[in-house]
Amino acid sequence: MAQRQDSDRESRRILERVAQETDPAGASFVARTTKGVRDHVAAADADRTDPIEVWGTRIGRILGLLLALGLMVWLVLFLTRGS
Numbered sequence: 684m685a686q687r688q689d690s691d692r693e694s695r696r697i698l699e700r701v702a703q704e705t706d707p708a709g710a711s712f713v714a715r716t717t718k719g720v721r722d723h724v725a726a727a728d729a730d731r732t733d734p735i736e737v738w739g740t741r742i743g744r745i746l747g748l749l750l751a752l753g754l755m756v757w758l759v760l761f762l763t764r765g766s
Contacts, residue, residue, distance in 0.1 A: 724748060 704715075722728070726740035 724741070724744050726737050726744065729737045729740045731737065
């Protein structure tokens with residue numbers, strides 16, 4: 684019986700999360716995505732007690748973002764010049 688209660692509790696938790704993420708009255712998809720990207724680049728998930736890890740993570744993620752943007756611009760320029 685205890686296993687069924689755990690299963691029911693887990694199912695309710697999953698359903699509540701899905702309802703929260705798909706609720707049109709809640710934060711929009713764009714707002715959630717923007718917040719997620721900002722937190723990722725700002726290293727919100729890094730260990731706050733180690734400032735070197737925080738800054739190293741931030742620098743690495745910003746350089747990666749700049750590299751990805753540069754490659755996208757290069758690809759667009761390459762494709763628009765045509766053959």
